[in-house]
Amino acid sequence: MEKMLLENCSRFTRGEILLQTSVRSFISPNLVKTSEEDVSKAGLRPVKDWRAFGLHGYPGFIFISNPFLPGSQQYWVKQCLKIYPQKPNVCNLDMHMSSVETENIWGKSRDVIQRKGCGKREPKTLLEKLRWVTLGYHYDWNSKTYSPDHYTPFPKELHSLSHKVAAACGFPGFNTEAGILNYYRSDSSLGIHVDESELDHTRPLLSFSFGQTAVFLLGGTKREDRPTAMFMNSGDIMVMSGPSRLLYHAVPCIIAAQAGNMLPPCLGQRLETEAQGDDNIQNMSDEDWDVCYWYLQTSRVNVTVRQVLASGQTFPSSQASHLSTDSCEKSEEGTQKNKKRKSESGCERDT
Ligand code: OGA
Ligand code: MN
Numbered sequence: 575m576e577k578m579l580l581e582n583c584s585r586f587t588r589g590e591i592l593l594q595t596s597v598r599s600f601i602s603p604n605l606v607k608t609s610e611e612d613v614s615k616a617g618l619r620p621v622k623d624w625r626a627f628g629l630h631g632y633p634g635f636i637f638i639s640n641p642f643l644p645g646s647q648q649y650w651v652k653q654c655l656k657i658y659p660q661k662p663n664v665c666n667l668d669m670h671m672s673s674v675e676t677e678n679i680w681g682k683s684r685d686v687i688q689r690k691g692c693g694k695r696e697p698k699t700l701l702e703k704l705r706w707v708t709l710g711y712h713y714d715w716n717s718k719t720y721s722p723d724h725y726t727p728f729p730k731e732l733h734s735l736s737h738k739v740a741a742a743c744g745f746p747g748f749n750t751e752a753g754i755l756n757y758y759r760s761d762s763s764l765g766i767h768v769d770e771s772e773l774d775h776t777r778p779l780l781s782f783s784f785g786q787t788a789v790f791l792l793g794g795t796k797r798e799d800r801p802t803a804m805f806m807n808s809g810d811i812m813v814m815s816g817p818s819r820l821l822y823h824a825v826p827c828i829i830a831a832q833a834g835n836m837l838p839p840c841l842g843q844r845l846e847t848e849a850q851g852d853d854n855i856q857n858m859s860d861e862d863w864d865v866c867y868w869y870l871q872t873s874r875v876n877v878t879v880r881q882v883l884a885s886g887q888t889f890p891s892s893q894a895s896h897l898s899t900d901s902c903e904k905s906e907e908g909t910q911k912n913k914k915r916k917s918e919s920g921c922e923r924d925t
Contacts, residue, residue: 640807665708782811782877783812
């Protein structure tokens with residue numbers, strides 16, 4: 575699948591991909607109408623207004639077309655660019671840079687961007703070099719496992735968003751235990767893989783996309799199964815659950831807007847109402863939005879949220895302690911392998 579699709583990628587146009595997907599008809603998944611007020615705190619429209627689709631042939635796959643309230647995507651973008659790359663979370667830059675160098679990725683990048691405005695040639699910012707961030711149980715790219723010994727608190731507001739989306743999709747009590755953020759530049763891709771490292775596959779995997787559009791390929795249970803291609807636009811949410819939880823998938827390319835076309839309109843909107851004290855989402859300063867805006871013109875951010883363990887389950891004892899040093903302080907060997915896997919040009923991930 576990977577080869578065929580990567581070859582096809584350069585020939586993709588919107589029309590071609592829509593043609594491929596249109597041979598499959600959409601079905602309406604049963605959404606659970608959760609409290610309106612509750613979902614708006616996470617920046618979501620009332621569930622009754624969501625445009626959600628299932629796909630014939632892919633039971634358990636749910637695609638929700640941008641259910642975010644006007645203006646609220648900006649908040650999530652800021653969290654992904656300014657907050658989540660901060661310690662104690664882990665990012666690709668930690669693999670080959672010191673903690674002093676990777677401190678304040680946002681602030682250092684903002685300073686460079688502001689100087690760029692003066693017409694000077696500047697090196698790439700740390701934000702431009704960011705490829706992935708892990709949250710909660712930090713995924714170990716070498717061993718392809720999560721470890722109880724490398725856990726930091728999962729962001730509360732992202733838990734709240736995910737918990738609400740999962741509940742609306744029929745999965746109450748979703749425990750957000752791990753997150754992987756992928757940062758795509760216009761030439762990035764994500765290789766074909768299955769997300770199977772979580773120990774409980776009965777829980778869904780949630781995916782949130784912001785920024786430039788991606789082509790998403792949903793394959794089958796075998797690598798060579800012919801995939802269905804679809805666009806992931808800014809604000810779209812995808813849920814892989816049930817029989818679709820362990821399907822192969824990939825992101826062969828990003829379809830970045832033509833220079834000067836700026837951002838999708840849904841991203842340009844500011845919040846309509848002042849957020850209340852207990853709301854997750856808040857307004858941001860113009861200065862913060864300027865950095866997000868600059869970054870998103872050529873980039874896409876994808877957040878996947880995972881429940882790793884069944885409720886009450888613990889890690890098998892073989893996975894504890896002896897992996898801990900390996901997963902926390904990357905060994906030199908691990909770092910080298912990791913560099914190879916996560917190439918500069920994108921988020922190539924082996925399965
Ligand atoms: C992942 C993933 C898809 C995307 O992070 O596992 O499949 O749309 N992401 O970026
Ligand atoms: Mn995946």
